[in-house]
Amino acid sequence: MDSTIIQPLHLAWCSGALSGAPLLTKSTTLQDLPGVFADHTCWQSLAGSKPVYHVEMFATPDRPGELYTGVTHLMPGKVGEEFFMTRGHFHARREQGEVYIGLRGEGLLLLQDEQNSTRLERVYPGSVHTIPGFTAHRLINTGNEILSALAVWPCSAGHDYSALKNGFALRVVDDAGSVRVMEVNHD
Numbered sequence: 001m002d003s004t005i006i007q008p009l010h011l012a013w014c015s016g017a018l019s020g021a022p023l024l025t026k027s028t029t030l031q032d033l034p035g036v037f038a039d040h041t042c043w044q045s046l047a048g049s050k051p052v053y054h055v056e057m058f059a060t061p062d063r064p065g066e067l068y069t070g071v072t073h074l075m076p077g078k079v080g081e082e083f084f085m086t087r088g089h090f091h092a093r094r095e096q097g098e099v100y101i102g103l104r105g106e107g108l109l110l111l112q113d114e115q116n117s118t119r120l121e122r123v124y125p126g127s128v129h130t131i132p133g134f135t136a137h138r139l140i141n142t143g144n145e146i147l148s149a150l151a152v153w154p155c156s157a158g159h160d161y162s163a164l165k166n167g168f169a170l171r172v173v174d175d176a177g178s179v180r181v182m183e184v185n186h187d
């Protein structure tokens with residue numbers, strides 16, 4: 001019997017900072033998101049290397065059955081009137097789900113299934129979101145501070161960005177200080 005007490009990995013609830021093991025980080029700038037925001041001219045004028053979000057995750061070995069744990073930090077900001085958001089994706093293995101937990105800031109989780117039915121869930125510190133399989137997901141920062149959310153998902157899930165080539169069916173904009181949800185007309 002091994003009676004050693006292991007020091008676990010750590011998540012700082014308020015900031016979403018991960019520690020205790022090697023981390024992988026990925027930063028996404030406005031330049032990395034062509035075609036994501038509706039106002040292309042505004043996007044072009046802002047683009048450059050302005051950071052939109054950072055993902056920090058434990059460097060978990062990618063083995064069958066393992067789970068990744070990561071935190072997305074989404075900056076406050078807008079392109080025109082449209083709030084900053086993640087690119088959003090389906091999982092390459094469509095049946096695989098994911099759990100998000102809000103840590104700081106305020107925003108929305110946009111969910112869209114393969115029939116383009118959408119649902120928005122409010123994200124705030126302590127909010128829990130069970131993302132089912134076959135459902136694309138995107139975080140949107142509707143607040144004035146960084147929106148951070150913990151995510152746990154199967155290593156085998158993968159990302160499929162191309163399946164959303166028409167984009168999501170909803171856009172979320174700032175309408176004179178109020179959050180307004182708009183349906184997108186793909187015709």
Ligand SMILES: O=P(O)(O)OC[C@H]1O[C@H](O)[C@H](O)[C@@H](O)[C@@H]1O
Nearest residue numbers: 055070071072086087088089151
């Ligand atoms: O991949 P994106 O749509 O840019 O979202 C950014 C990241 O958000 C979460 O942390 C997900 O679980 C990651 O798998 C994802 O890569």
Ligand SMILES: [Fe+2]
Nearest residue numbers: 091098137153
């Ligand atoms: Fe995901």
